[in-house]
Amino acid sequence: MAVSIDDEKRVALFKSIGLNEQKSWETLKNNDITRLLESTINEAKTILSNENQISKSIGNLLYSLSTKSKQQIYHLHKYLIKYICEEKIKNEQQLIAAIDYLLTNPTEPIDQKALEESAGIGVNVTIDDIKRVVKEVIEENKSKLIDQGYNFSMNTLINEARYRLKWADGRLLKNEMDDQLVDLLGPNDLQPNTKIHSFAELVGEALNFHKPGENYKTEGYVMTPKTLDLMREHLKKTGGQIITRFPPEPNGILHIGHAKAINFNFGYAKINNGICYLRYDDTNPEKEEEKFFTGIIDIVKWLGYEPYKVTHASDHFDQLYEWAKELIHRDLAYVCHQKGEELKGHNVPESPWRYRPIQESLQLFEDMKHGKFAEGEATLRMKCVMEDGKLDPVAYRIKYAHHAKTGDKWCIYPTYDYTHCLNDSIENITHSLCTKEFQSRRSSYYWLCNALDLYCPVQWEYGRLNLQYTVVSKRKIVKLIENNVVRDWDDPRLYTLTALRRRGFPPEAINLFCARIGVTMSQTILHPDMLDACVREVLNLNAPRVMVVLEPLKVTITNFPYEKMTELTVLNYPGEESRGSHTIKFDSVIYIEKSDFSENPTKDFKRLTPNQPCGLKHIALVITIQDIIRVSLFFSKKNYFI
Incomplete structure (x- = not known):
């Protein structure tokens, strides 16, 4: 060619x-x-x-x-x-x-x-302007820089300088920043381009959260006369340490959306020298399986995080039951016989059993515990109004199901609305981080802790992460598995984390993806291409380059520019000569991937066609087609020689 x-x-x-x-x-x-x-x-x-x-x-x-x-x-x-x-x-x-x-x-x-x-056309940002602003930014962060050296997130400095000098030349700004950092810290002996910034580094310091013990400074936090005493007791137990938790339900395998929650909870604790619990929210025994328990912790560790402690909501079922009775004693909960369908939606009428005598509710709750009601015949409801206006959320319901951890000890199980905040209080969580759909539960979260005179953490909501063209709903994935559309939770077509691991996605890429999207209050809907880009970025640093042709198509170059076969030197890692190289042979006969050629191309086909030339990688040559020879001897499938 x-x-x-x-x-x-x-x-x-x-x-x-x-x-x-x-x-x-x-x-x-x-x-x-x-x-x-x-x-x-x-x-x-x-x-x-x-x-x-x-x-x-x-x-x-x-x-x-x-x-x-x-x-x-x-x-x-x-x-x-x-x-x-x-x-x-x-x-x-x-x-x-x-x-x-x-x-x-x-x-x-x-x-x-x-x-x-x-x-900013015509705006003149001089080198003196750049030097002045860079000096100001470094001076403001001097103590952290001296303490952390080049491990400090330098993006923070660059972004602040760019904010102050919007139209400054980025290259000059970066060079000046590097020069002044060398003056302050000495030469950078960290290996360049070998560190992928973690979620904690990129967003952990930027989150404007309350300090431990200052929960009451958070907007919307509800205080009682006992709040400050409870806060002092909490600080004695924790020593002022930040404590978070990742509380998945063990009823399925974690997906890409959970990766954001894992990075947020573990990452925020890590950057602030805190701890993070892995707590299984095992309050729904019908859907929980042992493989989900082991699968969850396996993925958490695969992403590079080690829980401070692994706990279960069921660890405290006895205490939760006692607190439920205490709510009834305080006339803040009652046994109700309305059916589930009667409680759905908003503007649900007040329960006719809301004002039943305390002793009657206590006895009925005992009867619920001892299996004297069928499923759906009775619930324990709390006397509070949720943030969305819904009245009296359910605290306990009857389920005759074997529990993975407690066996058949219980036939009544607490709901998320009842369990979540109380487990947070027991574990002295300082920052209860959850996705936006739980915002409507915030008022009941604060109400329940305060109703029982318990330490009350702060609930903070952030937007969910969703990817276009993907199925992450556990219910829908279960249906796909049952209908044999996909094989299992790790089917490579899914975006569960086990499926991504099976496809070869490195955990660093998933963490980088979570870091790039950051934490906002709004829901995030992204194209999968952004995740793929993070995978490429990580592999670009860590994967040595090799070449392979899976379906070879023979190409003969008629005006081969060399007298004989030559060898090309190719870097193992592009742009990094220090990491080694290898040679590949280049001759007048080469083989390209069959899919890189199309005789009848579509409009968006950008590779080799009879009317469209194509460049060769690693050598500055462009080939065009002169002739196509078809050979079908011994093969039912056509082979092309160009």
Whole structure:
């Protein structure tokens, strides 16, 4: 296959703006970008006084414009090209801001004044400005820097400096930051590019939570006359240590959404020298299995976390039962006989048994415990109003089911609304972190702890993590397994954490993904591509490169540019010569992956076709098809020789 003369001219044009040869040939693989970059360079040459000499800084911005802009504003590129050539747009930040402005204002005439203001065009950030701001940021974090050295999250410093100097050149800002850090800390002896920032490092310090013992400073926290005494007692037990917990139900395998909860609870405790419990919320015996108990802790450890202690909600069933009787004694709970369907929805009428005598409720609750009612015939309800207005949540219900840990000791089981806050109180949790759907339970959480005069932790809600095009609902996955659509919880098509592990996803990539999305109050719905990008980033650092062709397709290069077979040196890790290299042979006959060629391509097919050339990896050559030879001897399946 021959390299065309036109392609060679385009490569020369691209190299004239500062692209290296490899990048130039790679650019040719994308026809749309090639055409746009070619026209962008030619237009820039009509503006510049010395049209044959485009500086590397201008060239980089022209390339960024061609690769990062959108088709709907191609007709407005003349404005941006002019600003770039006049060096009024000086860096990537300004260019991206200008593109964003035009995307929201895509029709002419363009308000150039508004465009310039939105993108900082003409704003001159000097090196002295950069030095001053970097010095201020480092000074503000000096004590932590001296204490932690280069283990300090440097992104915090860079982000703060960029916030203060929005239009500063990012490269100059980073270089100045590095120089001043060397002056303060000495040379950085940590290995570059070998550390993936953890969830704790990226978001742990940024969360503006209360300090242990200062629960009452949290908005919405409910105090009683006993709160401060209980808080002092709590601090004596904990020594002021931050304590969190990860409380999954053992009724299924953890999925990608749980990874965020694991990282948040364990990571926040870790960054603050605290501890985190793994607590199984085993209050629903019908759906719990031993394999789920072992599977959960296995995944937690796989992600790199070690629980301070493994506990179960059922560890405290006896104490929870005594507290339930205490609620009845205080006329704060009662036995109710309304059916489950009568309690669904909002604006449920008040129970006709709400004001029954205390002794009657106590006796009936004992009868519930001793199996004198059928399932659904009686519940214990608390006299409180939930945040969503729902009246009197259920505290206990009857279930004749074998429990994985307590066996057949109990036939009444506490609900989440009753158990969760009391277990948090028993374990002296300082920060009860849960997803947003539990916000409606916050009022009953505080009410129940205060009703029993117990230490009351702070509940803090954050948005759930959801991925598009995935099924993570335990109920739906169970149905898929029962209907033989998937084999089990670790079927590679699922986004359970066992399935991702089976697919080869490194745990560092999942933790990095959780760190990147951070913690917000709003629900997060992301494309799986973002998770894939984190996997690539981790593997890029840790996986040595190899090459393989699974379905070989023979290619003969008719104008092979070398006299004989040659060897190419390929780095084991791109860009890191110190980590070694290996050689691969390159000859006039090579084999490509069959899927990289299409004789009748679809519109979005970007690899080799009869009318579309394609570049070869690790060598600056582009091949085009001259002839296709089909051989089907001994094979029912066609083999192609190009």
